[in-house]
Amino acid sequence: MPPKPPLNWGLLPRPFLLPSSTRSLLPLVSLSHQPSYTPVRTIKSTNKPRPDRFAHHPRKPALNSTSTAALERRAHSTPLRTGVLALKRGMTAMFDTETGKRTACTVLQLDNNEVVAHKTRAQNGYYAVQIGAGQKLTRNVTRPMLGHFATARVGPKRWVMEFQVKGEEGLRVGVGEGIGASWFTAGQWVDVKAISRGMGFAGGMKRHGFSGQPASHGQSLMHRGMGSAGGSQGSGSRVLPGKRMAGNMGNESVTVKNLKVLLVDEANGIVVVNGCVPGPKNQIIRVQDARAKPWPKGPMALADISPVSVSIPVEQPVVATATA
DSSP: OOOOOOOOSSSOOOGGGSOHHHHTTGGGSOOTTSOSSOOOOOOOOOSOOOOOTTOOOTTSOOOSSSHHHHHHHTGGGSOSSOOEEEEEEEEEEEEOTTTOOEEEEEEEEEOOEEEEEEEOHHHHSSOEEEEEESOOOGGGSOHHHHHHHHHHTOOOOSEEEEEEOSSGGGGOSOTTOEEOGGGSOTTOEEEEEEEOOOOEEEOHHHHHOOOOSOOSTTOOSOTTOOOOOOOSGGGTSSOOTTOOOSEEESOSEEEEEEEEEEEEETTTTEEEEESOOSSOTTOEEEEEEOSSSOOOOOOSSGGGSOOOOOOOOOOOOOOOOOOO
16 A cells, blocks of 8 residues: 655745735744654665675775685685695505504505696686696697696696695795695695495485385385385475485585594505595595694695605625635
8 A cells, every 4th residue: 555645734835826915924924933844654664775795895894705705614624734635545554563553544645746726816817736647648738738837847637636735825835846745744734526436326225325115025126225205295296406315425525523633654655544535546646734623734835845765775895705
């Protein structure tokens, strides 16, 4: 219903509606009783208007919808330094010499990790380090990628991935420098990410852990069935989005968090982590500092890594003794 027009009982009519004799007396009439505004009958809302999050003012706080604000929200969980690419060689076990406890672990081997490029906030909108690993024949690499590798003065790489870092301090590893296993230290926590092992087509019981249908008398040919896929009129006579059903199992990106580094072998490029790692053997693995743990006091540049001394055994000369 539209608002009603105001009731102006105490206001004088328009001057042109008054007679000429009364019109001359208007300057003598006091207009203090007349309101300075026109009242309108409407509904007063108790809800305050919401501030526009896109309105920018220098004296107001920063906007929440900008890329700078988005980076600040993720700053607490963005690693300080880059990660590495490793190959999963398999699982084994390590025994503690003091307690005798057996710990299942996975062996990861670094394969010629080198820095290919840097991503900066001014040019790309974020800070990241591009790492290349492995090797590839020149004839199997496209010309744009050959020029990209030539700019960094590194050989053609089989895998190229980015590791986002918090700020410019994470770019202290120069382009073209190689990263070894000593980038990590024994006892620190890491997160690993890889493509899981593909299982092919799987049913609901294997893929999602359904209990199946009853195995009693009268139930036939539906023991491993998943059951109903949706309601009738109650859910719109359809299958709701996200329904867990039979389908392709595995072959998806999986992240395993908070794995402890048990052993580091710089000479062989081996990093041994506690627990299991997604993917089959020889699967490429992304290894980076754990986001849910305190940041390690590891090196930020290759110059901060103390050199590892490798002792080479020297054979003692054999002295022949004369016998009488």
